[in-house]
Amino acid sequence: MSTHLTTVAGVPVDTRHFIGGERVASTETFTDVSPIDGSVLAEVSRGTAMEAAAAVAAAKAAFPAWAATPRAERARLLHAIADGVERRLEELSLVETTDNGALLRSHRRGVMPRVAHNFRFFANWLLELDHEDFTTRGHTNHVTWDPAGPCVLITPWNAPLMLATWKVAPALAAGDTVVLKPAEWSPLTASLLADIAAEAGLPAGVLNVVQGYGSEVGDPLTAHPDVRRISFTGSVPTARHIAASAAANLTPLSLELGGKSPLLVFADADLDLAAGLAVEQYDNAGQVCLAATRILVEAPVAEEFTRRFTEKAAALRQGDPREETTDIGPTIHPRQLEKIDGFVRRALEAGARAVIGGHRGEGQYYVPTLLTDVRQDSEIVQEEVFGPVLTLQTFEDEDEAVRLANDTRFGLAATVATGDAERAARVTARLVAGTVWVNCFFVRDLKAPFGGSRHSGVGREGGTWSFDFYCDVKNTVTAP
Ligand code: NAD
Numbered sequence: 001m002s003t004h005l006t007t008v009a010g011v012p013v014d015t016r017h018f019i020g021g022e023r024v025a026s027t028e029t030f031t032d033v034s035p036i037d038g039s040v041l042a043e044v045s046r047g048t049a050m051e052a053a054a055a056v057a058a059a060k061a062a063f064p065a066w067a068a069t070p071r072a073e074r075a076r077l078l079h080a081i082a083d084g085v086e087r088r089l090e091e092l093s094l095v096e097t098t099d100n101g102a103l104l105r106s107h108r109r110g111v112m113p114r115v116a117h118n119f120r121f122f123a124n125w126l127l128e129l130d131h132e133d134f135t136t137r138g139h140t141n142h143v144t145w146d147p148a149g150p151c152v153l154i155t156p157w158n159a160p161l162m163l164a165t166w167k168v169a170p171a172l173a174a175g176d177t178v179v180l181k182p183a184e185w186s187p188l189t190a191s192l193l194a195d196i197a198a199e200a201g202l203p204a205g206v207l208n209v210v211q212g213y214g215s216e217v218g219d220p221l222t223a224h225p226d227v228r229r230i231s232f233t234g235s236v237p238t239a240r241h242i243a244a245s246a247a248a249n250l251t252p253l254s255l256e257l258g259g260k261s262p263l264l265v266f267a268d269a270d271l272d273l274a275a276g277l278a279v280e281q282y283d284n285a286g287q288v289c290l291a292a293t294r295i296l297v298e299a300p301v302a303e304e305f306t307r308r309f310t311e312k313a314a315a316l317r318q319g320d321p322r323e324e325t326t327d328i329g330p331t332i333h334p335r336q337l338e339k340i341d342g343f344v345r346r347a348l349e350a351g352a353r354a355v356i357g358g359h360r361g362e363g364q365y366y367v368p369t370l371l372t373d374v375r376q377d378s379e380i381v382q383e384e385v386f387g388p389v390l391t392l393q394t395f396e397d398e399d400e401a402v403r404l405a406n407d408t409r410f411g412l413a414a415t416v417a418t419g420d421a422e423r424a425a426r427v428t429a430r431l432v433a434g435t436v437w438v439n440c441f442f443v444r445d446l447k448a449p450f451g452g453s454r455h456s457g458v459g460r461e462g463g464t465w466s467f468d469f470y471c472d473v474k475n476t477v478t479a480p
Contacts, residue, residue, distance in 0.1 A: 009091075014194075020061070055210045055221070060177070067175040082119035092189055095188050138480040147472070150177050152179050152221045153231050154232045157182075157185040177205060184213050218242075225248075227251055228252070230246050236455050254451075257452060261293065261414055263292035264414070264415070269439075275311075275312050276312060279312040281390055292415045295393070296394070313356055341366065343387075350375075352371040356368060370390050411455075411456045413435040416428060446463060
């Protein structure tokens with residue numbers, strides 16, 4: 001057996017890059033560790049500028065034939081990839097959980113079926129993607145979505161395959177070729193995706209996967225002049241760096257970044273529902289970009305809301321994410337745990353009070369935390385923690401609720417709990433957010449636009465918005 005094959009949760013995974021249809025090793029490796037127990041999972045190829053250049057060259061070489069492949073055939077291949085994901089759903093779930101510590105039951109029942117759906121959805125949308133011809137002084141306007149070229153797709157560790165395929169599927173459907181660079185803390189399922197795509201018959205070079213650190217292999221990818229699109233999901237500091245690299249080549253960018261989203265609870269809300277929505281924010285140990293981490297409650301119901309919230313939070317079971325009964329798993333990495341702990345310690349020193357939690361658990365776990373007595377301009381209210389840490393503030397009226405909700409540099413999402421539909425409409429209209437949920441959370445249709453305002457991102461993806469981004473949209477005007 002090759003030394004580049006590792007076995008994770010009983011599943012063989014190739015830890016080399018996948019470039020031009022071949023497995024390619026780097027001379028150096030990096031160590032991939034499981035957040036569940038700190039065990040070493042793999043030594044993974046550590047890409048450099050050399051592998052970045054090879055992957056872009058492979059994507060460039062494969063582009064003309066893939067772009068010319070009829071839509072129906074591209075759609076067929078995307079469905080074949082979805083079939084492969086469904087066939088290997090259990091393996092993908094086991095590997096993802098072992099690699100990033102998110103719940104196995106969520107991977108099995110929610111995430112991996114959704115990964116397959118990402119491919120099916122964009123395959124089907126491609127077949128329906130069409131224009132309406134219209135006339136201007138007798139001339140017809142005919143709009144087409146042309147393939148754009150090689151795309152670099154860079155993704156984070158909190159929902160690795162889900163976020164990767166949310167980009168890979170529309171890019172491939174659009175007729176673009178892809179270089180995917182997964183996060184170094186969760187590199188494994190991207191490698192399995194490369195196998196699945198090859199087995200499905202995707203031509204060599206259409207999907208390439210390179211592994212390694214952002215500064216070593218991500219940087220040369222985003223600075224490459226042959227790359228025609230960069231789609232990035234991750235943190236604001238990395239986004240700034242990537243945007244600067246892209247600027248040199250004027251490479252179009254899509255940026256899905258962090259958040260500090262509010263949950264507004266009005267006195268007329270179903271408080272049980274609102275408390276349930278608040279507790280949901282601990283999912284994936286709070287490592288969710290969309291998480292509504294700032295709970296804003298109308299003052300007269302704050303006490304009752306807090307009572308119901310603590311009751312529900314007390315029922316959460318923290319532990320091994322492979323267990324069916326676990327609700328909250330570990331944080332991804334000792335560095336992330338340190339970061340979370342630092343945020344909370346500084347908040348407590350500044351006068352915050354922990355209603356629940358406020359400290360680490362065992363190993364790499366952080367105890368679900370709710371902090372109150374926090375100032376609007378404090379770090380804990382303004383900065384993304386990316387852990388199971390929520391703050392609670394009160395407001396007196398709608399104006400104050402909206403003012404507090406909008407008063408961060410982010411604008412990814414917001415959740416509004418109210419029993420008054422007119423209030424919901426009024427408040428929603430004033431919120432700065434890419435997605436607003438009213439009396440619900442995390443309901444997402446791939447048809448809908450997804451993205452953030454302000455420092456939460458640039459651009460929207462989803463449905464036609466994805467094709468608008470991954471294509472060169474063209475209008476052809478023909479004389480009568
Ligand atoms: P990160 O920015 O540290 O890393 C993300 C990816 O960028 C990784 O693959 C990393 O290797 C790569 N990278 C790092 N430096 C690079 C460089 N110089 N050039 C090119 N690539 C580089 O983010 P993270 O810690 O992995 O992820 C957490 C962040 O992602 C949070 O801020 C979270 O809110 C955000 N996020 C956003 C969404 C969304 O859809 N808006 C979804 C999930 C996560």
